[in-house]
Amino acid sequence: MTAELIDGKAYAARVREKVRERVAALSAETGQSPGLAVVLVGQDPASEVYVRSKGKQALEAGMKSFEHRLPANTREAELLELIERLNEDPLVHGILVQLPLPAHLDPRQVINTISPVKDVDGFHTTNVGMVGTGQDAIVPCTPLGCMMMLRHYHDDFRGKTALVIGHSNVVGKPMGRLLLNADCTVMVAHKSSTNIPELARLADIVVVAAGVPGLVKADWIKPGATVIDVGINRIPAPEKGEGKHRLVGDVDFENVRKVAGAITPVPGGVGPMTIACLLANTLSAYCHLHQLPDEPLLLDEQDPS
Numbered sequence: 001m002t003a004e005l006i007d008g009k010a011y012a013a014r015v016r017e018k019v020r021e022r023v024a025a026l027s028a029e030t031g032q033s034p035g036l037a038v039v040l041v042g043q044d045p046a047s048e049v050y051v052r053s054k055g056k057q058a059l060e061a062g063m064k065s066f067e068h069r070l071p072a073n074t075r076e077a078e079l080l081e082l083i084e085r086l087n088e089d090p091l092v093h094g095i096l097v098q099l100p101l102p103a104h105l106d107p108r109q110v111i112n113t114i115s116p117v118k119d120v121d122g123f124h125t126t127n128v129g130m131v132g133t134g135q136d137a138i139v140p141c142t143p144l145g146c147m148m149m150l151r152h153y154h155d156d157f158r159g160k161t162a163l164v165i166g167h168s169n170v171v172g173k174p175m176g177r178l179l180l181n182a183d184c185t186v187m188v189a190h191k192s193s194t195n196i197p198e199l200a201r202l203a204d205i206v207v208v209a210a211g212v213p214g215l216v217k218a219d220w221i222k223p224g225a226t227v228i229d230v231g232i233n234r235i236p237a238p239e240k241g242e243g244k245h246r247l248v249g250d251v252d253f254e255n256v257r258k259v260a261g262a263i264t265p266v267p268g269g270v271g272p273m274t275i276a277c278l279l280a281n282t283l284s285a286y287c288h289l290h291q292l293p294d295e296p297l298l299l300d301e302q303d304p305s
Helices: 008-030 045-060 076-088 107-113 125-132 141-153 172-181 196-200 270-289
Strands: 035-041 064-070 094-097 161-165 185-189 205-208 226-229 233-236 245-248
Touching: 008 045, 008 141, 008 270, 035 045, 035 076, 035 270, 045 064, 045 270, 064 076, 076 094, 076 107, 094 270, 125 172, 141 172, 141 226, 141 270, 161 172, 161 196, 172 185, 172 205, 185 196
Parallel strands: 035 064, 035 094, 161 185, 161 205, 205 226
Antiparallel strands: 233 245
């Protein structure tokens, strides 16, 4: 058995196209395009890349993109004042503060200053609580993308057993809640768990977001299981030359793909879906703020390639 590759790039392209079509129709109807404001504090190289990509893709989707770049020594009061202005700005429908923040800034305070209806990252405690209790809310982008891809392979989650490895607020916890809301039997393992291989062997769905290269081995996986690898790790690649690196996930991909039924590669799996879902969340926030119907973006059953 060789697992089917879950092509995140192709899925993301379809999500972006659906967003672009809806934005065009709604903008023609209302005379206003959705606006996404991204705030970057400091000059973290990875964050710089993400911010550029988010702005570019927002423009390609027909949205307005507002970038606010602040120096690393920005006082927390200044950052919170900017967020409050964006909360009140009628041209801004989604607000994202790029993480991580410089050490002197409290991310919880910053996130919870964003209006919940403009919190397109889905990190505000109001959205977290609503997702946790099964209510309609803005869902964090990466778990939302994972669920979209999983629904392509599992049209009914009832009776399925899922294992989430990792319990961060960004991926692990919301992923577990979404699967539970979909009537999965859900297990969540983390760095203090002592029996992860045994739990994994029970799972029809394994979502890994642990930040440990190659953590999940082939003998952990139930034959035919769907494996979603959220991990993105840079490891040395001496075969490419001195000082070179390559990206790998949290799954021993080459061996696990011989056992699993479907698996996401790294790169090209979950990553592209995260920004696509950010655009989808911005569209949802726009619809909510304008009291327009918001249809869920679902991937159809056709081959995305």
